[in-house]
Amino acid sequence: MIDVLAPVEQEGTKAVVRNWLKAVGDRVAPDDPLVELETDKVTQEIPAPVAGILSEILMQGGEKAEPGAVLGRIRLEEAATAEPVAMATKQELRRVPAAAEHYSPAVRRAAAEYGIDPATVERSGKGGRVTRADMDAAHEAARAVQSSPAPVQETVPEMPPLGGRSRAIRHSPMRLAIAEHMQMSVSTAPHVTAVFEADFSAVMRHREKSRQAFAASGVSLSYTAYIVSACVAATKAVPEVNSRWFDDRLEVFDDVNIGIGTALGNEGLVVPVIRAAQDLSLSGIAAHLQDLTTRARTKTLTPADMRGGTFTISNHGVSGSLLATPIIINQPQTAILGVGKLEKRVVVREVEGVDTIQIRPMAYVSLTIDHRALDGHQTNTWLARFVETLESWPQ
Incomplete structure (x- = not known):
């Protein structure tokens, strides 16, 4: 046998x-x-x-x-x-x-x-x-029957059924595992969230100029590629964000292995990982994203594709939300980035010393941290560098 x-x-x-x-x-x-x-x-x-x-x-x-x-x-x-x-x-x-x-x-x-x-x-x-x-x-x-107290002899008004007719949807193993992982994370780490606003004007101009050249080489240039690249820049400013908490130490990783939350409809989500993102160009990041996203949606990812992440991005804005908080940390990591819906908003910008009202493509970005490992000043420094990278993208 x-x-x-x-x-x-x-x-x-x-x-x-x-x-x-x-x-x-x-x-x-x-x-x-x-x-x-x-x-x-x-x-x-x-x-x-x-x-x-x-x-x-x-x-x-x-x-x-x-x-x-x-x-x-x-x-x-x-x-x-x-x-x-x-x-x-x-x-x-x-x-x-x-x-x-x-x-x-x-x-x-x-x-x-x-x-x-x-x-x-x-x-x-x-x-x-x-x-x-x-x-x-x-x-x-x-056990529930054995431990339940003796019934109280009193009249209890009959409760009407909630919502009238209903149907039961049996939990899939994936949904049960996600639920257990999320509950464990909330129970393990004190979650704190900071929110900034990012202007995507520079990114949109660069993408418009570059997308045809990327497409000619078979690569789709998405906004997520810029977000991953900006995460790398921000992590260079605050390396402790790319870490894991232990009771006696903080393990800070040299490689920035970024997981991308990818929804699978009602089935749940998966988090494929771009490894050593700090060594990749924008083109390399875009190519890895395209491959992982395609295989996630065709259910051909392997366990190795989702192993070893040190930081996670939740691009929840693709489904329409402006802000989600707190976004639950993907344990045993110490932080997770949330990116809201990109939309045109009215903002005030100073031009030659005069305040002007302009319409810009804006998005709320949040960083949820494990407060055992990180403090507010580190969180805000990371987000400030992240936003600065996007808003000053070279043309």
Whole structure:
């Protein structure tokens, strides 16, 4: 037997078994897609490590897979052909009575720990299987009943249903992982947000002059490329923004690895990373952005594409918001930039000593910090350098 393992490198996020692409008894070849794992950042296919027959599925859909966990087992091709035992068909497997059902090790451990018969538990796994999450839910429900106080003998007015008719939308593993990560960040770090305003006039002029030349080389020049470049300049002024907090020290990174929050509609979002952005030109940043954004929206990113970020940009203005606060820090980083909607606004500008009213393309930009690691003067210095870089972009 050869074990099918969950990847060891997972960037600190919990993976959940999403779907088995093969059934017990199926013959597999090396690198055949075998099972899908999903985290808050990516869905990846785990390939078959060897040729053989899928003999056991140990973790069902919805179960959490820790790094290195055994997902299933494959009987080697030679062993499979040598054994005179015929494999059951999928139809025969479905007809196995409940009493003879094979439960995963996680479910069996939960049954022993909680004293709950898996056969009595409401099932949510693929094909009506019991998952560890089902066992945990049954245990919590039993505890709630045991710990609830005796009912008070009084008349309680019947509450009308909220909103009338409704429908339930089951949380996806990605949504649950995002929720857990966001709650952890808010609980871990004291969030403080500072807001500046940026004039994009210089950036718009440069982009208008340069976009055709970039397009001729196959690269789309987006405003985000300028924002990434300005982040690098601001981080040179305040390196501590590009850091990680420890109880006894602040680890300041030399490489500015910038994650770009990319929305996937109702499914959630992913954060692909531009590595060592301080070594890239505007053209290099634009090319990396185009590649990562395209692969994010076609769901072809790999875990490596989202690993190692030291700072994050949330360009929430692309969906219309002027300001969002606080934007939750992508732990274990210490800061996150928010960029609001770019729109024309009336501003006052001094021209030859006289105040004038002008129409300029403006956006609110915010920096949310972990106040354990950074203070207000560092935050404002970073934002001031960021805005200055955009507003003085060379033509």
